[in-house]
Structure formats: C-alpha cells, structure tokens
Amino acid sequence: MNADEVLEGLDPEQRAVAATPLGPMVVLAGAGTGKTRAITHRIAYGVHSAAYQPQRVLAVTFTARAAGEMRTRLRSLGVPQVQARTFHAAALRQLHYFWPRAIGGAAPEVLPHKAPVVGEAASRLRLQLDRVVMRDLASEIEWSKVSMLTSETYPAAARRAGRSPAELDPTAMARLIELYEEVKTERGVIDFEDVLLLMVGILAEHPEIAREVRAQYRHFVVDEYQDVNTLQQHLLDQWVGERDDLCVVGDPAQTIYSFTGASPRHLLDFGQRHPSAQQVRLVRNYRSTPQVIGLANLVLAGSGRDAVQLQAQRAGGPAPELTAYPDDQAEARGVASELRRLVDTGESPAEMAILFRTNGQSEALEAALTELEVPYLVRGGERFFNRAEVRNAVLLLRAAARSDDGSTPLGDLVRDVITGAGWSVEPPAGGAQRERWESLNALATLADDFAAAGEDVRLPHLVAELDRRAGSSTRRPCRASRSPRCTRPRVWSGTPSSSWAPPTGCCRSRWPPVRRRSRRSGACSTSASPGRAGGWGSPSPRPGLPVAARPAARRGSSTARRACWASRRARAPRPSRCASGGWPGRPSAPAAAAT
Numbered sequence: 001m002n003a004d005e006v007l008e009g010l011d012p013e014q015r016a017v018a019a020t021p022l023g024p025m026v027v028l029a030g031a032g033t034g035k036t037r038a039i040t041h042r043i044a045y046g047v048h049s050a051a052y053q054p055q056r057v058l059a060v061t062f063t064a065r066a067a068g069e070m071r072t073r074l075r076s077l078g079v080p081q082v083q084a085r086t087f088h089a090a091a092l093r094q095l096h097y098f099w100p101r102a103i104g105g106a107a108p109e110v111l112p113h114k115a116p117v118v119g120e121a122a123s124r125l126r127l128q129l130d131r132v133v134m135r136d137l138a139s140e141i142e143w144s145k146v147s148m149l150t151s152e153t154y155p156a157a158a159r160r161a162g163r164s165p166a167e168l169d170p171t172a173m174a175r176l177i178e179l180y181e182e183v184k185t186e187r188g189v190i191d192f193e194d195v196l197l198l199m200v201g202i203l204a205e206h207p208e209i210a211r212e213v214r215a216q217y218r219h220f221v222v223d224e225y226q227d228v229n230t231l232q233q234h235l236l237d238q239w240v241g242e243r244d245d246l247c248v249v250g251d252p253a254q255t256i257y258s259f260t261g262a263s264p265r266h267l268l269d270f271g272q273r274h275p276s277a278q279q280v281r282l283v284r285n286y287r288s289t290p291q292v293i294g295l296a297n298l299v300l301a302g303s304g305r306d307a308v309q310l311q312a313q314r315a316g317g318p319a320p321e322l323t324a325y326p327d328d329q330a331e332a333r334g335v336a337s338e339l340r341r342l343v344d345t346g347e348s349p350a351e352m353a354i355l356f357r358t359n360g361q362s363e364a365l366e367a368a369l370t371e372l373e374v375p376y377l378v379r380g381g382e383r384f385f386n387r388a389e390v391r392n393a394v395l396l397l398r399a400a401a402r403s404d405d406g407s408t409p410l411g412d413l414v415r416d417v418i419t420g421a422g423w424s425v426e427p428p429a430g431g432a433q434r435e436r437w438e439s440l441n442a443l444a445t446l447a448d449d450f451a452a453a454g455e456d457v458r459l460p461h462l463v464a465e466l467d468r469r470a471g472s473s474t475r476r477p478c479r480a481s482r483s484p485r486c487t488r489p490r491v492w493s494g495t496p497s498s499s500w501a502p503p504t505g506c507c508r509s510r511w512p513p514v515r516r517r518s519r520r521s522g523a524c525s526t527s528a529s530p531g532r533a534g535g536w537g538s539p540s541p542r543p544g545l546p547v548a549a550r551p552a553a554r555r556g557s558s559t560a561r562r563a564c565w566a567s568r569r570a571r572a573p574r575p576s577r578c579a580s581g582g583w584p585g586r587p588s589a590p591a592a593a594a595t
C-alpha cells in the first residue's frame with residue numbers, strides 16, 4: 001500500500017486529517033463519523049509518506065479493546081509496527097522498565113482493586129462500610145488522585161465540586177485517603193493512578209529518562225480525548241515535551257468519565273494550548289438514518305455541550321420517537337406496554353428488540369415484560385456459544401492455541417485466527433453476513449477484555465475460558481428462566497456489538513478466571529512480564545530490564561515530588577511517617593527516589 005492509496009475512500013474531512021501528518025491537530029468528531037478511520041489512516045499516511053518512522057508513533061486509547069481495534073486497523077493498513085496502547089499500558093510498561101534506574105529494585109505490584117485497602121483504611125477510622133459505599137469511596141480516591149489533589153487541597157476541591165461520597169465530610173474523606181495511602185505503603189503495592197503519577201514524577205525528576213522516552217516517541221495520537229483527565233494530560237505533556245506532533249480526537253458530547261475526573265475542557269481548550277493547531281470537524285455520520293441523526297442533533301443541541309452537528313449519509317428510514325420517563329421502572333413499564341400493544345396488533349415479537357446500555361438495566365425490563373406476558377429473549381453468553389460461526393471460530397482458536405508462543409498480543413492473534421472463520425476488519429454490510437461478523441467480532445473483543453484482565457494471558461487460557469463459558473451456559477439456566485412466568489431460557493434478539501461486554505447475561509460467573517491485574521487498561525497483560533521480550537517502547541518485548549545506577553533525585557516540581565514520594569512509599573515496607581502527615585502529595589523529605 002502506498003501513501004495515496006491510504007487516502008482513498010476517505011471523505012474530504014477525513015482526508016484533511018489523514019493527509020496532514022505533522023504538527024498539532026484537533027479533530028472534533030461526532031459519533032459514527034469515522035474518527036478511528038481518520039486517525040488510523042493519518043498514521044498510515046504518515047508512515048507510507050515517510051513523515052513518520054513507525055516505531056516512533058504512539059497511539060493512545062482509553063480501553064484495551066479500542067487499542068486492540070486500532071492495532072488491527074493499523075496492521076490492515078500495512079503499519080503493524082506502530083504502537084497503540086492505553087494510557088495505563090504505556091505508562092506501566094515504562095514504569096517497569098525505568099523503575100530499577102529511577103527508584104531501584106523491582107516495581108511494586110499493582111493493586112487489582114482498591115476495595116480491600118479502602119476497607120482496611122476505613123476500619124482504622126472505625127467506619128463500617130458496605131460494598132456499595134466502599135465502591136463509592138474507592139471512586140472518590142480515584143477522583144482525588146486523577147485530579148492531582150493533596151490532603152490539603154482535597155476538602156476545598158471536593159466542596160467546590162459538590163462531592164460528598166457516602167455523605168462523608170470532605171475532611172474525613174481526606175483522612176480516609178491518607179490512611180488508604182498508608183495501608184497501600186504497608187502492603188508494598190501501588191494502584192492504577194500511582195502508575196501514572198509515578199511515571200509523571202520520574203519523567204519530571206529524571207531528565208535523562210525523559211530524553212530517552214521522547215527519543216523513542218516523536219508522534220502522538222490520542223483517541224477519545226474528551227475523556228482525558230488531569231493526570232493523563234500531565235503524562236501526555238511529559239511524553240510530548242516541547243514538541244507539537246500531537247493529534248487529538250474526540251467528541252465533547254461523548255464524555256463518559258466525568259465522574260472519575262475526565263473533562264472535555266482539555267479537548268475544547270486544545271487550540272489555546274496549541275495556537276498553531278489545525279482543527280477539523282468530522283460531521284458526516286455513516287451509521288444512522290437522517291431521521292435518527294435529526295433527533296440526535298436536537299437532543300445534543302439542548303444538552304449544553306459543544307456537540308458536533310451531524311450530517312446523515314445513509315438513506316432515510318422511519319421516524320424515531322423520543323419519550324422521557326421519570327425513572328427506570330416507569331421506563332420499563334412504558335417500553336413493555338408498547339411492545340404488548342404491538343404484539344396484540346399481530347406484530348411478531350421476533351421483529352422487536354430493546355437495546356440497553358448495561359446488563360444491570362435488563363432487570364426492570366425483564367420484570368415488566370414478564371408482568372405483561374410479552375415473550376422475550378435476553379441475548380447473553382449462553383446461546384452465543386451455540387452459533388455455528390462461533391463454534392467454528394472456537395475450533396480454529398483451539399488448534400491455534402497449541403502453537404501459541406506468546407509473541408503476538410492475544411487480541412491480534414485471535415483476530416488473525418478468526419479471519420479464517422469469516423471475520424474481517426471492516427464489517428460486511430447488513431444481513432446474515434453482518435450478524436455472523438458481529439458474533440466473531442464479539443469473540444475478538446472478548447479476547448481484548450480477557451487480555452486486559454490478566455497478566456500474561458495466552459490463547460490456551462482464552463480457549464479454556466471459552467470452553468468453560470460454553471459448558472456452563474448449557475448447564476446453567478439463564479436468569480430469565482428463573483423468573484416465575486418463564487419456563488425456559490430466553491435471550492434478547494440482536495447481536496453482540498462493539499459495546500458487548502464479556503458474556504454475563506445468563507451465567508454471571510466470575511470474569512475472568514485468571515489472575516487479575518488490570519481490569520481497566522490491559523496494562524499488565526503484556527508489559528514487563530518476566531521472560532517476555534522487549535523493553536517499554538518496543539513492539540515486541542525482550543527480557544532482562546537493565547538495572548542502572550541510581551542517581552540521587554533532585555528536588556523537582558511538586559508533581560515530581562508527589563510521584564517520587566508515592567514511589568518511595570510504595571517500596572518501603574513500613575515508611576517512617578513524614579512530618580507532613582504521610583500524604584503522598586506532601587513529602588517532607590527531599591524526593592530522593594532511591595533510598
């Protein structure tokens with residue numbers, strides 16, 4: 001493939017993104033406008049036109065699944081050497097690599113969940129917490145860390161933001177956060193946010209490491225930039241340094257992590273921070289009918305967000321109706337009675353579908369449908385494994401598992417293999433073919449989620465899990481079958497889509513079965529696994545991370561001090577309390593990373 005071929009099939013705006021590989025760029029892209037297409041083609045164009053060396057490009061996404069999809073697309077565009085990682089995966093990889101040099105010894109283990117440590121911290125404050133409250137407090141700790149707050153700044157910031165998790169007074173919450181850090185230190189572990197904090201600190205404290213990282217990566221692309229938080233932005237700033245080869249893409253109307261500290265401001269203010277940045281708006285929507293787009297534009301226009309006005313590219317369809325309900329129960333009853341009405345007028349239930357965002361929402365809907373005796377099926381894990389294309393793909397995966405040497409990331413390997421069962425990078429248009437593709441793609445995303453959830457997960461592990469799920473789904477009744485009015489397992493019609501979660505509907509068993517490490521980022525799955533190949537920046541890892549001399553750290557920026565202090569505390573089995581009260585953000589000692 002050559003550079004010109006890469007631009008073929010792009011619309012004028014996508015082409016404007018792809019054909020300008022150098023310099024700062026902000027792409028405001030509405031849903032379904034082909035932003036992933038635009039940025040992957042930009043990277044491919046940059047490589048094929050010799051503007052980029054592929055190893056010097058870093059594409060950052062928010063989920064392991066998105067990173068896997070991006071890698072697949074990049075491979076299909078002939079640039080498999082380009083790195084596509086989540087923030088956490090990239091940071092963890094660097095942390096493992098540079099820790100021996102910056103701090104000394106081996107990097108600490110990353111906590112898979114905050115809950116046990118939060119529980120211990122709470123018990124030291126004599127707080128009795130149930131699991132829901134514990135989760136809220138863990139989220140609050142996360143928010144305070146990604147917002148880069150200290151125990152002193154947290155209470156005021158929390159009050160300003162109107163946050164009072166579990167109705168805890170902000171001062172008490174600050175104390176809980178302090179204790180959380182203490183417990184973590186005692187256990188010699190770090191959490192997800194520490195991974196980023198530590199890397200920010202190391203890069204700020206160690207100019208030679210910052211130089212090394214910047215020499216590795218020259219061009220940056222950040223997808224879903226509307227969801228970046230302050231901490232991630234700091235890390236990105238450190239990676240980019242004084243350069244400006246940064247392309248960010250996002251949609252301010254699609255911020256989904258604001259409760260954890262993400263802000264679309266980083267996206268909207270990009271032009272101020274990079275006055276020479278080009279701005280491109282992707283507005284052509286390839287996914288929905290003009291009627292749906294018209295309604296979406298209307299809803300978004302009233303949302304107060306700086307949303308892109310979409311232009312539909314598809315042919316017309318029926319007009320949608322928008323109905324609002326006061327709560328979930330009323331909504332479920334409203335939906336069920338509409339379906340009941342349609343069934344009574346002779347419509348077939350097989351022609352109807354309800355889509356919902358999370359599995360948890362099915363409960364109210366199922367109850368309402370059962371109540372009105374509307375027959376229904378919930379699409380879940382069970383029937384999925386009975387589909388011919390899935391059975392075929394699992395057979396191919398089983399055969400491939402025998403020769404998996406761990407050199408290819410799991411998601412990529414699975415996509416390679418299931419290509420033999422009919423999967424392709426671009427989905428086929430409509431019909432049964434599309435449905436089969438959706439099933440196969442769901443397997444691929446399942447592999448990404450699986451890889452994200454465990455360290456060093458290989459194809460044999462995935463195949464074992466698929467077998468387990470296929471087996472358990474035939475043995476166990478689905479939830480619907482346990483409802484009093486249903487006599488057999490039911491499944492919603494529809495196919496798992498890109499937002500499909502690991503099968504949970506019918507068999508809500510533990511996911512995944514292997515050791516957990518990073519549920520969110522996939523960070524641990526390939527990074528710095530002993531015996532795997534590669535340093536922090538190479539596409540394929542190599543063992544033996546060097547332990548270099550440990551230069552004494554200078555007193556650096558407050559960020560650096562905070563991070564290095566966190567790192568020092570994480571290593572020390574029982575640190576002596578610092579004069580300022582043991583809060584990672586306020587070290588009383590110099591930030592001597594290597595003690």
Ligand SMILES: Nc1ncnc2c1ncn2[C@@H]1O[C@H](COP(=O)(O)OP(=O)(O)OP(=O)(O)O)[C@@H](O)[C@H]1O
Binds near residue numbers: 010014032033287
């Ligand atoms: N120039 C184009 N011509 C025809 N179809 C296109 C074009 N660009 C994108 N599409 C189609 O639009 C759909 C969305 O593309 P893509 O997944 O790249 O979009 P996205 O903006 O990243 O999606 P999301 O809204 O999920 O973030 C895909 O089915 C893709 O094939």
